[in-house]
Amino acid sequence: MPTSIDLKRLDRQAVLVRSSVDTHNPPTGVRGWIHVVDTGDATGEPKVEIVIEFPDMYNVPAHERIIRLREDQLEQLLASERAGWFELTLDGPLDDAVPGPRTNLEAR
Numbered sequence: 653m654p655t656s657i658d659l660k661r662l663d664r665q666a667v668l669v670r671s672s673v674d675t676h677n678p679p680t681g682v683r684g685w686i687h688v689v690d691t692g693d694a695t696g697e698p699k700v701e702i703v704i705e706f707p708d709m710y711n712v713p714a715h716e717r718i719i720r721l722r723e724d725q726l727e728q729l730l731a732s733e734r735a736g737w738f739e740l741t742l743d744g745p746l747d748d749a750v751p752g753p754r755t756n757l758e759a760r
Contacts, residue, residue: 659698663688667729667738669704669719671746682706682746686729686738687718700726702740706747717747 663686670681684704691699700721708714721729725740732739 659700660688662686662700662729662738665736665738667702667740669702669746670739670741672741672743673745680746681739700729702729704746 665686667684667686668681669684670679674680682704684702687701687703689699689701691697702719702721703716704719705716706712706714719742721740729738729740
């Protein structure tokens with residue numbers, strides 16, 4: 653596990669966030685940034701979050717998603733670094749606020 657000093661250097665770095673459930677060809681992703689939060693707890697270890705902003709889109713207002721990384725996601729993020737850029741693949745959708753596709757029954 654990296655030290656606190658190593659994690660703090662990640663703050664405000666750019667990250668490409670992808671979804672493992674994306675069905676687009678080619679796959680899509682969104683640009684976000686890394687936010688390192690000092691928790692002030694006894695361990696002294698900061699928490700790492702990914703912040704993604706989504707613009708106003710038709711019936712979904714502008715919003716942001718903050719993803720607090722688990723240990724395995726943090727390791728994936730650190731291993732992905734290439735010249736100061738990072739990548740992260742999420743297990744679910746990129747934006748959990750977007751409603752799913754409408755079925756014919758819902759349109760009636």
